[in-house]
Amino acid sequence: MVARATPVEEVRLREYPHAGTGIHLNAASHGLVPVSGASESADFILRRNRPGGVTDAELGAIQRRSRSAVAELLGVPAADIALAPNTSYGVNVAVALVAQGPPGTIVLSEGEFPANVLPWKVLEAKGFRVDVVPSAPSGLPDEDAIVERLGTPDVRALAVSSVQFSTGFRMDLLRLGEACGRAGALFCVDAIQSLGVDPCAPAELGIDVLSAGGQKWLCSPWGSGFVYLREELRAGLTPPMVSWLGVRVRGDLGDMLQYRLDWHESARKFELASLGLQDYLGLARAVEILLEMGVDAVRRHVAVLHEPVLDWVTAARSVRLVTPTDGGRRAGIVSFVHPRTQDVAHALSEAGVVFAVREGAIRLSPHFYNTPKEMDGVVEILDTATR
Numbered sequence: 001m002v003a004r005a006t007p008v009e010e011v012r013l014r015e016y017p018h019a020g021t022g023i024h025l026n027a028a029s030h031g032l033v034p035v036s037g038a039s040e041s042a043d044f045i046l047r048r049n050r051p052g053g054v055t056d057a058e059l060g061a062i063q064r065r066s067r068s069a070v071a072e073l074l075g076v077p078a079a080d081i082a083l084a085p086n087t088s089y090g091v092n093v094a095v096a097l098v099a100q101g102p103p104g105t106i107v108l109s110e111g112e113f114p115a116n117v118l119p120w121k122v123l124e125a126k127g128f129r130v131d132v133v134p135s136a137p138s139g140l141p142d143e144d145a146i147v148e149r150l151g152t153p154d155v156r157a158l159a160v161s162s163v164q165f166s167t168g169f170r171m172d173l174l175r176l177g178e179a180c181g182r183a184g185a186l187f188c189v190d191a192i193q194s195l196g197v198d199p200c201a202p203a204e205l206g207i208d209v210l211s212a213g214g215q216k217w218l219c220s221p222w223g224s225g226f227v228y229l230r231e232e233l234r235a236g237l238t239p240p241m242v243s244w245l246g247v248r249v250r251g252d253l254g255d256m257l258q259y260r261l262d263w264h265e266s267a268r269k270f271e272l273a274s275l276g277l278q279d280y281l282g283l284a285r286a287v288e289i290l291l292e293m294g295v296d297a298v299r300r301h302v303a304v305l306h307e308p309v310l311d312w313v314t315a316a317r318s319v320r321l322v323t324p325t326d327g328g329r330r331a332g333i334v335s336f337v338h339p340r341t342q343d344v345a346h347a348l349s350e351a352g353v354v355f356a357v358r359e360g361a362i363r364l365s366p367h368f369y370n371t372p373k374e375m376d377g378v379v380e381i382l383d384t385a386t387r
């Protein structure tokens with residue numbers, strides 16, 4: 001029997017009893033942490049002060065629970081998941097994979113977040129070329145040009161965000177994955193701006209390496225994240241950062257002085273040690289909550305939250321939507337510019353709205369813990385500020 005998904009509203013009331021203080025529309029910077037996740041983390045930290053409060057077995061169990069929750073979110077085996085402290089770590093693993101092969105071209109898109117650009121630029125010193133495909137005249141990524149570029153010789157990798165941090169543009173990962181497959185290029189995705197609000201199945205999209213920190217749409221503590229690595233890619237790669245838990249340890253931590261480079265077959269090989277386990281408890285719990293509702297339900301809820309703002313943008317002639325008008329090209333972010341963006345931002349902040357200004361645009365990023373009523377309130381503030 002398939003378990004009934006818990007309605008978004010029920011989870012909001014249970015996990016966010018304080019959500020009414022201010023209007024938090026900033027999941028694209030950091031999401032709100034569910035109260036049950038925060039208390040599990042805090043309890044774990046304090047339990048360790050009691051004799052026997054935390055056992056070695058529990059430490060391993062926390063990591064297994066986090067990997068399993070993330071694996072379920074992505075529809076992949078848990079063995080494909082390595083816990084990692086941030087998105088950047090996974091990007092660096094992808095760079096290490098590419099660096100093993102002959103020099104060639106790395107294709108990026110203009111407007112990528114620096115975490116998905118700087119690690120690639122390091123390869124220039126090894127004879128690789130980093131080719132940043134300019135955005136279309138709309139200011140949005142030019143997928144046609146990216147696909148065309150993938151058709152040129154010697155492309156080794158494509159690295160894109162599933163959703164761009166400033167424009168909110170949602171990439172067509174299936175199309176790009178197919179193009180990478182034809183080109184024999186590694187497909188590397190920074191998924192921090194979509195996981196938790198937009199369903200993603202990397203194995204079905206031809207993604208080779210997917211990385212994400214947990215602090216945004218996954219509503220997890222800072223310092224928690226992971227990287228998905230396709231099985232065939234793992235065996236041939238020595239981890240760029242070697243950790244003592246990346247290898248198999250025989251016995252019960254009682255025989256550690258053999259120093260064997262006997263790597264785990266699973267993606268654990270790439271995990272750093274020791275990790276901030278309290279943060280991975282938070283990650284596990286937060287992802288379990290997303291699974292309880294279903295990410296598709298979250299996506300639909302967030303699309304409804306966008307509506308009043310989109311209607312307002314359409315009605316207000318001086319406002320320009322930066323995020324695509326096509327709903328299929330949006331996930332959780334809605335960005336717009338106004339001739340007096342700073343004044344509008346000031347009015348929102350004064351009214352207790354938490355949001356961000358990115359690349360000159362006001363970026364609103366509501367999540368499942370927000371309500372349509374809050375969004376109506378935001379539109380009233382916007383109306384007054386721009387009148």
Ligand SMILES: Cc1ncc(COP(=O)(O)O)c(C=O)c1O
Nearest residue numbers: 086087088113115161165192213
């Ligand atoms: C697209 C994107 N990638 C990565 C990051 C952050 O990278 P990291 O998790 O390594 O801090 C952000 C925002 O902070 C982002 O918007």
